[in-house]
Amino acid sequence: MSDVLIVGAGPTGLWLALELRSAGLEVTVIEKNVTRDIRSRGAAMAAGSLETLATRGVDQRFIDAGKPIHSVHFGASSTRLQMSRDVLGTKHPHSLMISQAVTEQILADLCENNGIKFFYGHTAVGLAQDAHGVMLETESNGGAKSNFTAAYLVGCDGTRSTIRKLAGIDFPGTEATFSGWLADVLVTDPPPAPISTNNKSGSFLIQPLGYKDYYRVTGVHLKTRHLPTSVVPTLEDAKSFTIEATGKDFGMHSPLWVSRFSNATRLAENFRSGRVFVAGDASHQFFPAGGQGITTGLQDALNLAWKLTAVIQGRVTGANAENLLGSYSSERRCALQGILANTLAQTALFIRDGPPEIALAEVVYELLAHPDLNKMWVRRITGFDDRFPVEYEGQDPLVGKRVTHLEVQGGFEALHTAMAVDKFLLVVRDEKIEAVLRKCTEPWASHLKYFGQDDNINPFSPQWDGVNAILVRPDARVAWIWRVSSSPEQLESSVVKTLGKLCKET
Ligand SMILES: Cc1cc2nc3c(=O)[nH]c(=O)nc-3n(C[C@H](O)[C@H](O)[C@H](O)COP(=O)(O)OP(=O)(O)OC[C@H]3O[C@@H](n4cnc5c(N)ncnc54)[C@H](O)[C@@H]3O)c2cc1C
Structure with a gap:
């Protein structure tokens, strides 16, 4: 089993x-x-x-x-x-x-x-x-x-x-109301940079596919948008949609994959x-x-x-x-x-x-x-600012956010290396609370990696202003925050409670 x-x-x-x-x-x-x-x-x-x-x-x-x-x-x-x-x-x-x-x-x-x-x-x-x-x-x-x-x-x-x-x-959700088209092709006249445009013919994008010299060309062609996904576009269709959108076809040829996809949600x-x-x-x-x-x-x-x-x-x-x-x-x-x-x-x-x-x-x-x-x-x-549920009154707005704009020991590497599916990180910027936090979280030491005063912590976004300790979940999201304005008597109890619920019961 x-x-x-x-x-x-x-x-x-x-x-x-x-x-x-x-x-x-x-x-x-x-x-x-x-x-x-x-x-x-x-x-x-x-x-x-x-x-x-x-x-x-x-x-x-x-x-x-x-x-x-x-x-x-x-x-x-x-x-x-x-x-x-x-x-x-x-x-x-x-x-x-x-x-x-x-x-x-x-x-x-x-x-x-x-x-x-x-x-x-x-x-x-x-x-x-x-x-x-x-x-x-x-x-x-x-x-x-x-x-x-x-x-x-x-x-x-x-x-x-x-x-x-x-x-x-x-x-549950909504059925398809239109379809888009896609072609992975070689081109003889590549654009100098990715192009996205939206005009009366519809929407259009072209950018390198990242596979050999292929380009991904895709869009929604207004006149044919009601076609079902089973009607796969031909190379000639892709060329004509592209010319309508941009005035040229970039010399596209040798399609690797053509497809039609819907907006069912x-x-x-x-x-x-x-x-x-x-x-x-x-x-x-x-x-x-x-x-x-x-x-x-x-x-x-x-x-x-x-x-x-x-x-x-x-x-x-x-x-x-x-x-x-x-x-x-x-x-x-x-x-x-x-x-x-x-x-x-x-x-x-x-x-x-x-x-x-x-x-x-x-x-x-x-x-x-x-x-x-x-x-x-x-x-x-790009996946850095997902919505996150509010579970209790007064929940800090940073709880659940992905941890970004935070370097230690001169870069991102040290934080990344410390992260694992069974590890939390405790990043403490204030020496006055570091010793207290290290002591009260000792029962979780095997599932915690600490970063403190000696680790050259560099938060480079205003979102971290006034934050002096962060507990990071294994999925790189904020589990717990300690602010300069938090009430000192709750320091130990709040971090211990969070670790007890999310990491390990004691
Ligand atoms: C035209 C198009 C363009 C896209 N472009 C982008 C893009 O540019 N960027 C992007 O991030 N995403 C894009 N996507 C979406 C992306 O492809 C999907 O979100 C991604 O494939 C989801 O991965 P998945 O592992 O959840 O599911 P899938 O990739 O669908 O994998 C599911 C797997 O389950 C297997 N399976 C299914 N049923 C069974 C069964 N009963 N028993 C055993 N195995 C089964 C399948 O064979 C398959 O291997 C695009 C999708 C389409 C259709």
């Missing part, structure tokens, strides 16, 4: 497997395909994903295999959202163009090197659970049935998730049913605008992994375990509501076929040119 069964070896399932395995858990991955999907799909990997990969020390493999892009569109705006160290506060303040097939291959190689068991060619078809565990039934291509058991199961099996259906989790009503969870596209579906798909799946996996690890290792039990596992669904659903809203807003900008819509889009694009709004939105759509 495994600790965790993962159904689906896409980016979400593979990342979750790596996270859980890094804590020594027994992880088994079930995948229906026998060969890897070679489509480029999630080719724009957001900066938020690169930061996640960096916190586990595997970022460079991906950087080496892709092409960085330092700006991103919002609703095909020609005013691009600009990424920089100051704005994102991370080691890699850029997106990465990298074919999803390459991303998955790197992740699968890491999994296999880490002793994760894979069963390819097994399609999940049946599911049962009781108070002690989960049983999964699979069917091979030849019709042979197999059974797998585990303490917990996570369905990372994509939009049409069998696990979500078998677990009885509803997937859905969110699972719960990401958990007992011992069964859903993550990634199995729990949410949205228009692929701004490269948010993979980042969202990785964040789901990151959020769930440390919670499952704490419960499986018996550090958090009973009602605390229920709350911790339940918080996966409430936190990620809350974040996803924001992401669904921003992708829906972008789809409204793509479809500008009347004077009011054209005027509204112009207003939005003008606002995005304002430096503060540009910064705010680039943080949102």
Whole structure:
């Protein structure tokens, strides 16, 4: 019996497997395909994903295999959202163009090197659970049935998730109202920089694919937007849409992949049913605008992994375990509501076929040119500023936020190296409270890494003004904050209470 069964070896399932395995858990991955999907799909990997990969020390493999892009569109705006160290506060303040097939291959190689068991060619078809565990039934291509058991199961099996259906989790949302088109092509006349534009023919984008010399060309063509996704565009269609949008076709030829995709938008009503969870596209579906798909799946996996690890290792039990596992669904659903809203807003900008819509889009694009709004939105759509639920009155606004703009020992490396699925970080800037915090958190020492006065802590954003201690969760989010203005008598009790609930009961 495994600790965790993962159904689906896409980016979400593979990342979750790596996270859980890094804590020594027994992880088994079930995948229906026998060969890897070679489509480029999630080719724009957001900066938020690169930061996640960096916190586990595997970022460079991906950087080496892709092409960085330092700006991103919002609703095909020609005013691009600009990424920089100051704005994102991370080691890699850029997106990465990298074919999803390459991303998955790197992740699968890491999994296999880490002793994760894979069963390819097994399609999940049946599911049962009781108070002690989960049983999964699979069917091979030849019709042979197999059974797998585990303490917990996570369905990372994509939009049409069998696990979500078998677990009885509803997937409400809105049906497709239009489709976009996509072509991965070679070009003889490449643009000097990525182009995004929105005009009366529709929206249009072209940028390097990050795979050989291919370019990704994509958009929403207003006149053909009502075509169903089954009507795949031809190279000639892609050329003619491109000429309508930009006046030329960049000499495109030799398509690698052409596709049509819809704006259907859905969110699972719960990401958990007992011992069964859903993550990634199995729990949410949205228009692929701004490269948010993979980042969202990785964040789901990151959020769930440390919670499952704490419960499986018996550090958090009973009602605390229920709350911790339940918080996966409430936190990620809350974040996803924001992401669904921003992708829906972008789809409204793509479809500008009347004077009011054209005027509204112009207003939005003008606002995005304002430096503060540009910064705010680039943080949102690169995965650094997710919504987070307010669980109690007076909750600090930084609780749940991803930790950025914080260097120690001269850079990001020391913090990244210290982060792990079963480790919290305690960063203390005030020597007066450092000794007290070190003493009262001693029972958690094996799950805590301290950074204090000797570590040259450098917060470089006003968000950290007045903050003199931060407890960071294993998913690089703020668990607890101590401000200059906090009442001193609660220092020990509040940090101890947080660690007792999230890390280990004493
Ligand atoms: C046209 C297009 C363009 C996109 N562009 C971007 C982009 O630029 N950037 C970005 O970040 N995202 C993009 N996305 C979204 C991105 O591809 C997805 O968000 C991502 O693939 C989600 O990963 P996942 O692991 O959750 O699911 P998937 O990648 O769908 O993986 C699910 C896995 O589960 C397996 N599976 C399914 N059913 C079963 C079963 N019953 N039993 C066993 N195995 C099963 C599948 O074979 C598959 O391997 C795009 C998507 C599309 C369609």
